Amino acid sequence: MLYWRLLMATFLERYQAGDRVAVWDELVALGEGVRHKLYYADAVAVAAETMRRARHNVELLIQRLAEAGYRFIPPEDDYALDKGYTPGLLEKQIAAGQAAALQAQSEEAARRIQERVARLAAMIDEQQAALAARQAKVAEALKKPPLENPDVFDPPNAKTAAWLKKIEKAAGGPMPISLRAWYEQVGGVSLNGSHPEINPRESPEPWYPADPLMVTPLRDLVEMLDIIPGEDGGIGLLIAPDYLMKANTSGSDPYTIAVPNACADARLAEEWHKTTFVKYLRIAFQWGGFPGWMRNKKRPREALAKLAEGLLPI
Amino acid sequence: MATWIERYQAGECAGIWAEMQALGGDIRTPAHRQAADAVVRETMDRARGNVERLFEELLGLGYRFQGAPEPAEPDYVLELRIQHALDYVARHGGRRYKANPWSHPALAWVEDEEIEVPARFRGGKPGRSSYRPPGARLNGALDEIERQTGSPLPLAVRGWFGTVGTVSLAGTHPRLNPDGSIPALRVTPEEIDRAAGDAAGAEFVAAIRHAFAWGGFPGWADRAGAPERELDWLRSKLLPL
Numbered sequence: 001m002l003y004w005r006l007l008m009a010t011f012l013e014r015y016q017a018g019d020r021v022a023v024w025d026e027l028v029a030l031g032e033g034v035r036h037k038l039y040y041a042d043a044v045a046v047a048a049e050t051m052r053r054a055r056h057n058v059e060l061l062i063q064r065l066a067e068a069g070y071r072f073i074p075p076e077d078d079y080a081l082d083k084g085y086t087p088g089l090l091e092k093q094i095a096a097g098q099a100a101a102l103q104a105q106s107e108e109a110a111r112r113i114q115e116r117v118a119r120l121a122a123m124i125d126e127q128q129a130a131l132a133a134r135q136a137k138v139a140e141a142l143k144k145p146p147l148e149n150p151d152v153f154d155p156p157n158a159k160t161a162a163w164l165k166k167i168e169k170a171a172g173g174p175m176p177i178s179l180r181a182w183y184e185q186v187g188g189v190s191l192n193g194s195h196p197e198i199n200p201r202e203s204p205e206p207w208y209p210a211d212p213l214m215v216t217p218l219r220d221l222v223e224m225l226d227i228i229p230g231e232d233g234g235i236g237l238l239i240a241p242d243y244l245m246k247a248n249t250s251g252s253d254p255y256t257i258a259v260p261n262a263c264a265d266a267r268l269a270e271e272w273h274k275t276t277f278v279k280y281l282r283i284a285f286q287w288g289g290f291p292g293w294m295r296n297k298k299r300p301r302e303a304l305a306k307l308a309e310g311l312l313p314i
Numbered sequence: 315m316a317t318w319i320e321r322y323q324a325g326e327c328a329g330i331w332a333e334m335q336a337l338g339g340d341i342r343t344p345a346h347r348q349a350a351d352a353v354v355r356e357t358m359d360r361a362r363g364n365v366e367r368l369f370e371e372l373l374g375l376g377y378r379f380q381g382a383p384e385p386a387e388p389d390y391v392l393e394l395r396i397q398h399a400l401d402y403v404a405r406h407g408g409r410r411y412k413a414n415p416w417s418h419p420a421l422a423w424v425e426d427e428e429i430e431v432p433a434r435f436r437g438g439k440p441g442r443s444s445y446r447p448p449g450a451r452l453n454g455a456l457d458e459i460e461r462q463t464g465s466p467l468p469l470a471v472r473g474w475f476g477t478v479g480t481v482s483l484a485g486t487h488p489r490l491n492p493d494g495s496i497p498a499l500r501v502t503p504e505e506i507d508r509a510a511g512d513a514a515g516a517e518f519v520a521a522i523r524h525a526f527a528w529g530g531f532p533g534w535a536d537r538a539g540a541p542e543r544e545l546d547w548l549r550s551k552l553l554p555l
Contacts, residue, residue, distance in 0.1 A: 026488035033376015033487075038547055 012045040020313060024050075024278050027177075027264035034177065034264045043264055047181035053312040054281055055155075055186045061213075061289045062146050062153055064307055065191065065198070072146045072193040075201060075248035077138055080131065090127075094120050154188030154217040163218045170225045171235045173260020178278050179237070188217025191289045192246050197300045198290060198307070211243035211272075211292030213284045234260055239277075242270060243292055278314065285311045319352040327357075327554055328523070331470075335516035341469065342512065350514060354469050358477035360553040361522060365481050367551045368499070368530045369440055372483070372490075375544060379485040380494065382430045382443040389432070396424070396435055446480040455503045463508050468515025471506060474522070483530045489541040490531060497533030499525040523555045 015023045027034055027043050034043045065072070097117040104110035146152040164183060168174055191212035194201045199210040221237055236256040244251030255271040265276040273283055273291070284291045288307025293299040322330045334341055334350055341350050372379075403415040411418045424431060428451075430442045446452065452475055460466055483498035485491060491498065501522070510518065525532045529548030534540040 029378075029486075029488045030376035031378070033374060036374050036376065038375065038543060 010045075011039070011042045012049060015046045015049060020050075024265065028276065030264065032262040035174075035262055043177055044181070047177045047264070048185060050178070050278065050314045051181040051185035053314045054182065054285075057285050057311040057314070058153065058186055058189050058213075059147060060311060061191065061285075061307060065193075065195070065289070066146050068195065068198065068303070068306075070146075070191075070193055070195045070198060071142075072149065072152045072190075073138055073141060074151075074190070074192045075194060075246075077134055078194065078201070079248055080134055081138060090120050090124050094124075150188070150217070152190055154219070156184055156187050156218075160184060160187075160218060163222045166222055167218075167225065167235075167237070167259070171259040173234075174262050175237075175259050176257065176261045176263055176266040176277065178265040178276075179257055179259075182215065182277070182281075183218050186215070188215060188220070190214045197303050198288075208295040209243045209247035209249070209292050210290040212246060213281075213289045213291070214240040214246060216240060234258055236269070239268060240271075243272065282314055285314065317352075318349045319356060322353050322356055325554070328520070331357075331514065331516040331519050334469075334514035337514070339512045341514045342466070350469060354473035354514075355477070357470070357519060357555050358473040360555055361474065361526075362478045364526055364552045364555075365445075365478055365499075368483065368548065369445065371548055371551055372485075372487070372530070373439065375487065375490070375547075377485055377487040377490060379436075379440040379444045379483075381433045381436060381441045384433055392429065393432060393435075396421075396429075396431065399423075400435070444482050444484070448476050448479045452480065452503065459503065459506060459508060465512045467506065468510050468513055468518055470515025470518045471510065473515075474501060474518070475503065487544075490529075490544050495533075496531050496537070499530040499532070519555060526552050526555065 009017070011023050011027060023046060027039075027046065030036075030039060030043075034040065062072075071078075094117050097113050097120065101110045101113040101117065104113060141149050141151060160183060164175065164180060174180070191199075192214055193199060193212070199212060216237075216239055224238060225235070236258050238254045238256055240246070240255045242251040242254055245254070253270045256269045257266045257277060258269065259266075265278045268275065268277050268280045271280055273280060275283070280291075283294070286308060287293055288304040288311075290304065290307075293304060316324070318330050318334070330353055334346075334353065337346060340346065399418075399420045400415055402420050403411050403418040407415060407418050407420075415421060416424065423429070428442065433441075456467060456472065456475055466472070478501070480502050482500045482502065484494065484500060485498070486494045490496070499522075507518075521532075524535070527549065528534050528540075529545040529552075531545070534545065
């Protein structure tokens with residue numbers, strides 16, 4: 001009896017009743033048919049409900065991480081700050097250049113060498129300025145609660161609808177319903193950072209990075225439209241760096257979603273679970289936002305369980 | 315006194331077919347044949363329209379048509395031939411053929427040679443095993459059946475294959491046919507009831523009418539939990555027979 005009642009109910013009613021995985025599987029099985037008049041509004045409602053839950057989970061995770069002392073600073077920033085600016089090759093080249101200028105046999109040769117020295121000095125200034133800017137950015141980020149830091153959480157705003165339209169126009173067709181709903185409900189998210197237990201900068205061997213949940217803010221996707229050419233009129237949206245790049249290690253291709261895609265959900269290409277966006281989110285939440293631990297037996301079970309506890313199922 | 319075709323067009327569809335059937339083999343006599351042919355033509359024109367609408371609507375609903383069984387080993391030569399032609403159309407076909415590269419002359423051989431397109435190229439769209447238009451080969455197969463049974467096929471059966479063709483709605487869809495097990499409209503020469511006799515073929519028409527009444531999925535008639543929303547949608551697009 002229950003089965004027949006479920007068959008008659010709308011996708012949203014079934015989703016809300018707990019039939020979440022089957023509903024998404026069926027929406028995906030409809031292919032582009034999900035945009036049919038009979039299904040579209042229902043599918044959009046399911047996606048919105050899914051992503052409302054996802055937003056709740058994201059906000060809860062960020063709060064919990066902040067309470068646990070998580071440092072929401074990407075490893076590449078920390079690495080640069082640790083390293084600081086150390087005088088090195090450029091300074092040596094400048095000194096050598098100055099000596100050469102003094103010994104130059106013609107005014108013209110001395111002028112050329114001094115120009116080169118000036119360019120090297122400008123490069124040092126640039127590097128020092130970049131480091132100072134990075135230091136200021138980190139200092140600023142550390143002052144803000146993570147939920148108010150757009151590098152951590154960049155919720156939808158008044159421009160979201162226009163940005164989505166712009167991306168779909170550039171792609172020549174729609175984004176998958178799931179991804180659109182994510183940007184309408186959640187926005188940009190980055191759990192990248194460090195914590196001695198949850199996301200250690202030095203991981204035990206074998207090294208499988210924690211692969212923190214990241215979804216590129218919409219404003220960044222719009223900026224990238226100009227530099228990422230589409231194939232056959234389509235484009236690949238860069239959803240996140242790959243798990244190695246997130247850990248500031250030389251990595252592979254980023255996690256991407258190809259658009260246009262008129263289906264309910266789409267494959268998150270290059271992501272190692274080889275699955276769709278919604279299923280990836282499900283896995284990420286199951287692992288407290290750090291699905292990389294799935295591959296590491298020496299994982300911080302208790303800390304991950306605390307993070308994942310009570311998250312809404314999607 | 316209205317003719318059969320006038321009464322049929324006025325909505326007396328089942329009644330007319332019953333009257334024609336009652337005549338048995340006499341339906342083929344000169345006194346009735348012309349009037350009967352007019353009804354057969356009208357019925358099968360409607361059936362063809364219905365079948366076309368069903369294919370169109372089912373594709374829109376995301377129905378995935380089942381193709382012919384795939385060979386154990388892919389036919390690499392065929393696949394390369396198709397792929398090269400598709401690549402050519404993608405490069406040189408322009409916008410006109412973007413939505414349907416199969417209509418480009420570079421792929422005309424697929425139809426000419428009656429190629430069953432492998433599933434990976436069809437993307438769930440109907441292939442040759444889902445629909446074959448009427449043609450000389452089909453007529454030849456029907457002639458052979460008549461030769462073997464020693465009697466003509468019912469007018470309706472001949473009319474169907476002469477106007478509509480071979481049809482199979484087998485496939486999958488999360489609601490209409492979740493695991494592909496719901497019997498769907500399927501009319502092929504192999505499945506003709508050879509003992510149907512030489513009459514008008516009202517039983518054949520009744521079976522088709524029943525299938526259309528269930529949106530092409532008569533298997534739902536004796537099962538609970540039919541996907542009424544989808545079936546109503548499909549029914550609303552079909553003409554009565």
